[in-house]
Amino acid sequence: xxxxxxxxxxxxxxxxxxxxxxxxxxxxxxxxxxxxxxxxxxxxxxxxxxxxxxxxxxxxxxxxxxxxxxxxxxxxxxxxxxxxxxxxxxxxxxxxxxxxxxxxxxxxxxxxxxxxxxxxxxxxxxxxxxxxxxxxxxxxxxxxxxxxxxxxxxxxxxxxxxxxxxxxxxxxxxxxxxxxxxxxxxxxxxxxxxxx
Amino acid sequence: xxxxxxxxxxxxxxxxxxxxxxxxxxxxxxxxxxxxxxxxxxxxxxxxxxxxxxxxxxxxxxxxxxxxxxxxxxxxxxxxxxxxxxxxxxxxxxxxxxxxxxxxxxxxxxxxxxxxxxxxxxxxxxxxxxxxxxxxxxxxxxxxxxxxxxxxxxxxxxxxxxxxxxxxxxxxxxxxxxxxxxxxxxxxxxxxxxxxxxxxxxxxxxxxxxxxxxxxxxxxxxxxxxxxxxxxxxxxxxxxxxxxxxxxxxxxxxxxxxxxxxxxxxxxxxxxxxxxxxxxxxxxxxxxxxxxxxxxxxxxxxxxxxxxxxxxxxxxxxxxxxxxxxxxxxxxxxxxxxxxxxxxxxxxxxxxxxxxxxxxxxxxxxxxxxxxxxxxxxxxxxxxxxxxxxxxxxxxxxxxxxxxxxxxxxxxxxxxxxxxxxxxxxxxxxxxxxxxxxxxxxxxxxxxxxxxxxxxxxxxxxxxxxxxxxxxxxxxxxxxxxxxxxxxxxxxxxxxxxxxxxxxxxxxxxxxxxxxxxxxxxxxxxxxxxxxxxxxxxxxxxxxxxxxxxxxxxxxxxx
Ligand code: HEM
Ligand SMILES: [Cu+2]
Numbered sequence: 131x132x133x134x135x136x137x138x139x140x141x142x143x144x145x146x147x148x149x150x151x152x153x154x155x156x157x158x159x160x161x162x163x164x165x166x167x168x169x170x171x172x173x174x175x176x177x178x179x180x181x182x183x184x185x186x187x188x189x190x191x192x193x194x195x196x197x198x199x200x201x202x203x204x205x206x207x208x209x210x211x212x213x214x215x216x217x218x219x220x221x222x223x224x225x226x227x228x229x230x231x232x233x234x235x236x237x238x239x240x241x242x243x244x245x246x247x248x249x250x251x252x253x254x255x256x257x258x259x260x261x262x263x264x265x266x267x268x269x270x271x272x273x274x275x276x277x278x279x280x281x282x283x284x285x286x287x288x289x290x291x292x293x294x295x296x297x298x299x300x301x302x303x304x305x306x307x308x309x310x311x312x313x314x315x316x317x318x319x320x321x322x323x324x325x326x
Numbered sequence: 327x328x329x330x331x332x333x334x335x336x337x338x339x340x341x342x343x344x345x346x347x348x349x350x351x352x353x354x355x356x357x358x359x360x361x362x363x364x365x366x367x368x369x370x371x372x373x374x375x376x377x378x379x380x381x382x383x384x385x386x387x388x389x390x391x392x393x394x395x396x397x398x399x400x401x402x403x404x405x406x407x408x409x410x411x412x413x414x415x416x417x418x419x420x421x422x423x424x425x426x427x428x429x430x431x432x433x434x435x436x437x438x439x440x441x442x443x444x445x446x447x448x449x450x451x452x453x454x455x456x457x458x459x460x461x462x463x464x465x466x467x468x469x470x471x472x473x474x475x476x477x478x479x480x481x482x483x484x485x486x487x488x489x490x491x492x493x494x495x496x497x498x499x500x501x502x503x504x505x506x507x508x509x510x511x512x513x514x515x516x517x518x519x520x521x522x523x524x525x526x527x528x529x530x531x532x533x534x535x536x537x538x539x540x541x542x543x544x545x546x547x548x549x550x551x552x553x554x555x556x557x558x559x560x561x562x563x564x565x566x567x568x569x570x571x572x573x574x575x576x577x578x579x580x581x582x583x584x585x586x587x588x589x590x591x592x593x594x595x596x597x598x599x600x601x602x603x604x605x606x607x608x609x610x611x612x613x614x615x616x617x618x619x620x621x622x623x624x625x626x627x628x629x630x631x632x633x634x635x636x637x638x639x640x641x642x643x644x645x646x647x648x649x650x651x652x653x654x655x656x657x658x659x660x661x662x663x664x665x666x667x668x669x670x671x672x673x674x675x676x677x678x679x680x681x682x683x684x685x686x687x688x689x690x691x692x693x694x695x696x697x698x699x700x701x702x703x704x705x706x707x708x709x710x711x712x713x714x715x716x717x718x719x720x721x722x723x724x725x726x727x728x729x730x731x732x733x734x735x736x737x738x739x740x741x742x743x744x745x746x747x748x749x750x751x752x753x754x755x756x757x758x759x760x761x762x763x764x765x766x767x768x769x770x771x772x773x774x775x776x777x778x779x780x781x782x783x784x785x786x787x788x789x790x791x792x793x794x795x796x797x798x799x800x801x802x803x804x805x806x807x808x809x810x811x812x813x814x815x816x817x818x819x820x821x822x823x824x825x826x827x828x829x830x831x832x833x834x835x836x837x838x839x840x841x842x843x844x845x846x847x848x849x850x851x852x853x854x855x856x857x858x859x860x861x862x863x864x865x866x867x868x869x870x871x872x873x874x875x876x877x878x879x880x881x882x883x884x885x
Contacts, residue, residue, distance in 0.1 A: 151426065158527060164531075172575075179567060254547055257548050260547035268537070
């Protein structure tokens with residue numbers, strides 16, 4: 131049995147299935163993070179004793195993380211372009227860099243969390259810290275999800291390039307869209323939590 | 327995907343199947359069992375109302391919370407979206423399967439895990455979740471461990487419905503057969519499409535709320551706990567600064583669209599059954615499509631009509647009262663279209679049609695009793711009384727559940743090639759109809775007299791309920807009657823399944839026009855559905871077309 135439009139575009143919608151699928155998934159992600167941010171705003175504005183976490187968060191580290199994620203987003207696109215140009219080695223290189231950047235992000239995040247815990251700052255310490263840990267924590271889970279897929283696609287999943295190159299390229303495009311979204315969420319989280 | 331025919335083992339065929347039809351059946355059977363369980367919990371609760379002390383108030387609370395949760399999240403939605411959507415949508419749009427068969431399988435198994443997790447709650451000290459299906463904090467934040475398990479179960483269920491809804495939308499948008507344009511889709515498919523969007527977009531905020539509540543319970547945060555909360559005479563040591571109302575907003579942002587998830591696919595089923603049995607086109611098909619889209623959109627803007635009592639302010643209350651009045655317009659339009667469709671039809675009164683016809687007044691009662699709840703002035707005395715229970719049960723029980731029954735009788739010959747017994751079906755219908763009404767109607771009177779909901783003793787201890795308390799006995803007997811009325815249904819299913827299939831069963835016993843009947847055999851072939859991809863030439867309701875030989879024209883028949 132063959133599912134239509136797995137790789138080729140459906141003429142009237144101009145999409146292949148997975149692409150529509152990822153857009154829908156991202157729409158639900160927008161609702162997820164939209165609700166998170168709204169909740170954050172509501173909690174913050176309704177609380178006269180809001181503990182200001184700017185003073186305890188590490189802005190330089192977060193800036194470094196921002197740079198890492200943006201870079202990874204750029205290399206993500208380049209890895210897809212490399213596939214479009216049928217250059218598997220370039221693809222591996224760029225996806226490799228993306229992976230390294232995301233590992234970098236996770237390591238930095240680890241040190242950030244560890245130093246908070248060391249100073250006795252836990253989610254239970256204040257609602258602002260609870261927001262910080264929950265929001266960044268959910269974002270980290272998304273990064274981990276991305277990393278898992280990257281590892282699969284550069285590892286065992288790469289076999290598909292030989293059998294169905296078109297479909298493999300689509301997969302990279304789809305995970306790329308997801309990755310840009312994860313990046314975008316961070317770009318909102320960074321000012322909302324660290325700067326404002 | 328390759329064309330090779332791999333040998334299917336027992337496991338890939340029956341357990342980890344990727345065939346949408348089998349997954350649909352898995353969903354349906356599992357969810358019907360959950361519905362039965364939810365029903366049993368309710369029977370015990372109604373018995374307790376009369377024989378106070380049968381179960382402890384704590385057990386009563388957890389039965390109540392789990393009855394609601396099981397019925398909504400583990401029963402109705404999985405039947406109506408998981409089973410009906412899965413089985414019928416690909417067949418009706420002429421697709422070989424869902425767009426993502428593996429995700430489809432994952433969706434079922436995540437649902438299954440969610441269900442098992444929920445049931446596991448019953449084994450815990452303190453029992454399953456006991457803060458109501460709405461899980462309002464602060465109570466839910468400080469409740470027994472069952473609540474934590476409830477939250478984890480919900481996260482599974484949310485994930486499952488996310489996977490399912492993406493799949494259904496992509497299938498409808500991408501896999502429609504050639505010629506099957508948007509306005510040729512059966513109304514059922516439209517209803518499933520809108521429903522999937524509701525699931526896709528409304529559930530994530532509840533996921534956020536669930537995560538917050540989980541954090542409150544396991545990491546000691548105070549998302550939903552106000553400063554200075556006193557529990558059991560002692561001040562809580564949490565940091566405070568949270569907002570219990572935040573939960574209510576996030577919860578109802580899901581749960582209002584969720585009630586439309588419960589009703590729209592039901593209307594889809596009713597549309598198919600009614601049009602087939604009046605032998606004429608649906609009245610106002612395109613109006614119905616527009617209404618259902620508008621309804622889906624508006625359902626995101628009415629959630630706080632569940633929160634009038636919180637004192638959220640005049641402006642907010644007015645806004646949500648107005649949107650609630652607006653949303654009842656498309657609901658009424660849909661109902662009106664059904665009624666007008668009947669006019670001048672040559673109606674066949676078979677079992678599916680009887681259930682479908684009774685849906686109309688039942689949903690009517692449910693919907694009309696909702697209007698006073700949508701206005702703060704009349705809602706404030708009614709909120710938290712049995713009136714609200716009466717309102718939504720009229721919509722969901724004799725409404726949605728009757729639609730589910732109607733659909734089972736209607737599509738059973740499609741699925742198995744064997745029709746269900748009509749006599750048993752009619753007996754099932756008549757007694758269900760009678761006892762449903764005997765059971766739910768008194769709730770309105772109790773509620774209007776001010777009887778509160780969620781009371782373990784059924785309201786016996788209040789002076790103002792004394793005039794209506796005798797209905798509790800009445801309703802207990804009615805609940806038994808309702809239970810007995812389901813026996814012919816169960817017997818019917820078992821008997822029919824045991825019967826031998828005829829050699830070549832009529833693929834289209836009802837004389838339908840839609841692809842699942844006219845382009846595929848009954849029961850359908852395994853993976854792939856159609857011998858060859860059908861071509862569609864006409865709309866879904868070409869019944870009694872003037873000058874044609876038969877009284878229906880299949881969608882895949884050329885002019
Ligand atoms: C068509 C017009 C409808 C209107 C105007 C309406 C209005 C309302 C309002 C205002 C409430 C809140 C009452 C309160 O808590 O004080 C309510 C409760 C409820 N409605 Fe409806 N409703 C409608 C249709 C439906 C449908 C179609 C369903 C489901 C299939 C439904 C299911 C529910 C449920 C489950 C609750 C109670 C939730 C709870 O508090 O536990 N309603 N309705
Ligand atoms: Cu509502």
